[in-house]
Amino acid sequence: MGILTLKEDRPTPKEVYNWRIYVCASIASFAACTIGYDSAFIGTTLALPSFASEFKFAEYSKDNLALLKQNIVSVYQAGAFFGSLFAYGSSYYLGRRYSLILFSAIFMVGAGIMLGANGDRGLGLIIGGRVLAGIGVGGCSNMTPIYISELSPPAIRGRLVGLYELGWQTGGLVGFWINYGLSETMAPSHKQWIIPFAVQLIPAGVLLVGALFIPESPRWLFSKGRREEAVKNLTWMRQLDADHVYLSEEIRNIETEIESFNADIGQGFWKPFQALKDRKTQWRFFLGGMLFVCQNGSGINAINYYSPTVFKSIGITGSNTSFLTTGIFGVVKTALTFVWLMILIDHVGRRNLLMIGAGGGAFCMYFIGAYIKIAKPETTAGSANASLSSGGIAAVFFFYLYTAFYTPSWNGTPWVLNSEMFDQNTRSLGQANAAANNWFWNFIIARFTEQMFNAWGYGVYFFFASLMVLSVFFVFFCIPETKAIPLESVDRLFEMKPVWKANKRLLAELASTQRESNDVIEGMKGDDEKVSEAHSEYKSAA
Incomplete structure (x- = not known):
């Protein structure tokens, strides 16, 4: 088999791999562009001299300034935590598509509120707007992977759900570079820092408009008894007639799974919660949440949200130099996401990627921590002729090598696994659990990273490295490989x-x-x- 050869669960007509499913997945993935952009732009925006000057950062003590920055960043994750839970209700009553429309609209309202902030009004509008925007992206982070996985043929499900991660990295790439470009081309001013906040509205607007034209998930329609509409949407997505043997088998698979679940548990908003009485279902919910504990335990979101602080700890000084280094970090992540999406996720498999990424990333983090402990770069960072030593250059190299290990493994693979590992009737609840876990641990990282660097220094890197080592053992003993397995056969896989x-x-x-x-x-x-x-x-x- 060639490296791009698809491993199918059964012979699949070539018509199934068509442009329609890619367009639907791409439109839904603009939700991730919004999330990625916000995770990247906020740290460098807080570091802009124009922002610091307008909101009088110089008047704060070191600890109070760290607390203020952490509050600005983390209220977004707190809102996202609740948004991911709210999406379970909207998904049940409104469906996947209308949930995307609803939460993208909520995000745009929050983003619009932020634009009213200035030095006279204070940071209240930014903090309040970020809470509302967080609710919006939390809901979208729940719905997008579910929607994509439910319309995907098994052989390319990883690739299509991977478009969500690609959207995340594309948004992040813009977010990492935007403040470098603004600091190079514009004089410090209110306009300079307000532009990055306004750009949030672009991907959210594309999602809102695009979601008006994509079809509802056929599996959700089947679960609601809307069979005729479900079959119509499925034939459109597969470009096959309803009586084609492939489509007949897929429809029978879906209906058999739904009938089986209804016989055991039944329909209803609260019925999926009854499935949590089953130890096997509890185990899958635990695994889904733990994947995001491990993802955040890698330290990636500490870098995403506070990249200037991270690079300062290595010895890189000057806001523009820090922005440039952060921008290169975004380029590396985005380029490797393409490799992950097109080749690795559906060929190397989920388990292997996670174990290789965690092992390699841990080694890099240990090296960086050891360099900072020995060289103490922050003690010379403020001197006039300060420059990176050979050890510092090596530390920067290992930082990017860490990125190369992390990006095609832990960045998107947990989302793929969580979109695959639940049956039809617990999938939305399972994804809500996964998204809530993601945003909860994001909140913890966002809320305490600055204080961790102030208190621990190099120990932060040792801490994240050790958590990655533990995640290798977790994946090997607990996570089965879901590659090429039909969604209707996942229950058997976990047995x-x-x-x-x-x-x-x-x-x-x-x-x-x-x-x-x-x-x-x-x-x-x-x-x-x-x-x-x-x-x-x-x-x-x-």
């Missing part, structure tokens, strides 16, 4: 032991069942009724 062999064993089972069905159908050629019955029996067995 198989040992975890590290489950994917191969399940794919072998599915292939064996497919061969048996084909043999039966081959012997029944000419009898359409028996062929149809054989297909039904095969899908029920699978």
Whole structure:
């Protein structure tokens, strides 16, 4: 098999891999552009001399200024935590598509409120607007991976959900560079720092308009009994007739899964919570949350939100130099996200990426921490002729190497896994749990990073490195490989032991069942009724 060859759960017509699913996934992924932009621009905006001057940062003590910055950054994550939970309710009643429309509109209101802030009014409008904007992106972070995974053929599901991560990195790239460009081309002024806040409205507006034209998730429509509309949307996405054998099998898969769940638990807003009584479901919710504990334990969001502070700890001084270094960091992340999206996620697999990324990233963090402890670069950073030593250059190299390990592994893979590991009726609740965990741990990092650097210094790097080492063992023993597994077969995947062999064993089972069905159908050629019955029996067995 070539590196771009797709590994399919069953023979798939080429029409299924069409432009429509890519367009729908791309439009939904503009939610991630908004999230990525905000995570990147806010740290460098707070470091702009024009922003610091207008809001009188010089009058604050070191500790009080750290607290103020942390509050500005972290209220956004606090809002996102609640937004991700609210999205469960909107998803149940409104669907995936209308939830995207609703939460993108909430974000735009919050972003608009921020534009009213100035030195006379104080930071209240920025803080209040960021809470509201956070609710908006929290809801979108819940809905986007679910929507994409539910319209995706299994063989390219990782790639399509990966568009969400690509959107995140594209927004981040703009966010990392915008203040470097403004500081180079504009004199310090109110306009200089307000522009980055205004740019937030662009990707949110594209999502709001685009979501008006994309179809609702067929799986959600099936779950609500709107079969005719669901079949219509599915035939449009797959570019196949409703009576095509591939589409017939997919429809039967979805309906069988829904019927099975309804028989065990039933329909209703609170019914999925009853599934939490099952230990197996509890375990999956725990795994989904822990993936984001590990993701944030890598230290990436400390870098995203406080990149000037991070680079200062290595010995890089001057706001423009810090902005430039941060911008290069954004370029590295975005470039490697393309590699992850097009090749790695659906070929190397989820488990291998996470373990390699955590192991390599830990080594880099240990090196950076050791350099800071030995060289103490901050003690010479303020001198007039200060420049990076060879050790400092090596530390910067290892910082970018850390980025190269982290980006194609922990950046987007937890979102892919969480979009795949739940059945139809717990998927929205499971994603709400995952998104809430993501934003909760984002909040913790955003709220305490500045104080951690003030108190621990190089110890911050050792702390994150050690957490990454632990995550290698967590993934190996707890996370099964979901690559190429149909969503309707995920329950069976999580039943198989040992975890590290489950994917191969399940794919072998599915292939064996497919061969048996084909043999039966081959012997029944000419009898359409028996062929149809054989297909039904095969899908029920699978």
